[in-house]
């Protein structure tokens with residue numbers, strides 16, 4: 001029986017491990033943190049459950065729908081996540097509905113209307129290279145400037161002129177239906193335990209099927225022979241351990257993989273700071289689960305209200321907010337003290353009359369260095385070259401961090417499955 005080492009116990013590593021076990025392989029899953037889940041993790045404090053970033057499962061693929069339904073069983077909640085956007089001191093529909101256009105001055109409303117008609121035709125034309133050009137091509141300048149320009153620049157930390165148009169998924173194009181971007185997909189969330197209930201249940205299944213999970217285990221080095229990884233050395237609380245393997249699936253951030261192989265990696269990830277606020281009272285975000293904040297004067301890009309995912313995430317009489325602040329690793333925001341970050345967020349939210357300080361029961365701050373691979377215009381060519389430069393025949397890359405692609409959880413599972421398929425077909429050769 002072949003031994004496979006899977007690096008990283010996020011959704012991708014967990015799904016790959018389950019697939020390998022199903023197909024008769026032996027699996028050792030290695031995770032640096034003290035628990036599984038990676039980005040799809042939750043923080044439980046007192047009676048509050050917070051997800052590290054707004055998370056909901058969404059898919060139209062019956063395979064992943066069945067997988068999640070079987071995994072969660074009675075603990076599954078079917079959801080319909082709704083969104084708004086906040087500017088000029090008010091909450092607005094997002095995506096906008098036709099009526100919203102006519103709130104603009106008559107001349108502007110007409111301009112938007114004709115730009116959208118043109119956009120309908122342009123969607124069949126050749127894609128423009130940058131996010132800015134493509135979005136203006138589809139929605140016109142007025143809508144681009146109102147809804148997308150500020151948000152995108154703040155979110156990615158680079159000008160939308162330098163961002164690839166790959167980041168213009170269908171979901172950001174105003175559809176004037178008022179329905180959320182995910183409305184056409186099946187959406188699900190666990191009743192208990194936050195989004196992390198999904199990776200936790202996957203980990204339990206792996207161990208029941210004989211897979212081994214090492215937590216608090218960091219990849220130290222690899223030994224290679226004939227362009228193949230033969231041994232993985234990990235550092236655990238008990239010291240260094242060597243694991244012999246016939247193949248590896250890496251789902252950890254690419255810069256770490258390149259470092260292990262002594263190579264340079266020059267593409268960037270966006271980092272995130274998450275502030276969780278425990279609040280007395282009921283609904284904070286009016287009729288919406290999440291809300292986007294395009295203004296450059298506010299440091300955050302999105303708020304989400306956990307009770308809207310599952311009412312069991314807050315104790316009776318309380319609600320809570322998650323606040324997402326994009327930044328770069330080690331920049332001014334990243335290096336700010338947690339108390340100062342939380343204080344700043346509370347001040348902004350109070351100034352905007354979204355929360356009242358007297359209702360604040362407490363807060364938690366978390367940081368995630370590798371959150372979003374940044375798709376600059378030239379990234380696609382670069383990443384292909386970088387991946388090809390690794391030249392290790394039994395090493396397979398997968399996942400959002402390991403593949404350097406904006407993947408959601410079901411896409412991450414699919415990428416894990418793809419890595420397993422390519423590993424198996426290379427063994428059969």
Ligand SMILES: Cc1cc2nc3c(=O)[nH]c(=O)nc-3n(C[C@H](O)[C@H](O)[C@H](O)COP(=O)(O)OP(=O)(O)OC[C@H]3O[C@@H](n4cnc5c(N)ncnc54)[C@H](O)[C@@H]3O)c2cc1C
Pocket residue numbers: 007008009010011012013030031032033036037038039040052053054055056057058217218219251252253256272324371372398399400401402407408409410412
């Ligand atoms: C703010 C935010 C909101 C999101 N919202 C949604 C959503 O609503 N719906 C959705 O489907 N998806 C959402 N996602 C995406 C989702 O979180 C990811 O697609 C998914 O979690 C990626 O899993 P992964 O296993 O590929 O990567 P990760 O979760 O990053 O897993 C990699 C693992 O490798 C471990 N690791 C790192 N270094 C080492 C090392 N040296 N040795 C061993 N282990 C190591 C890490 O600790 C981590 O556990 C969101 C993401 C973010 C950031």
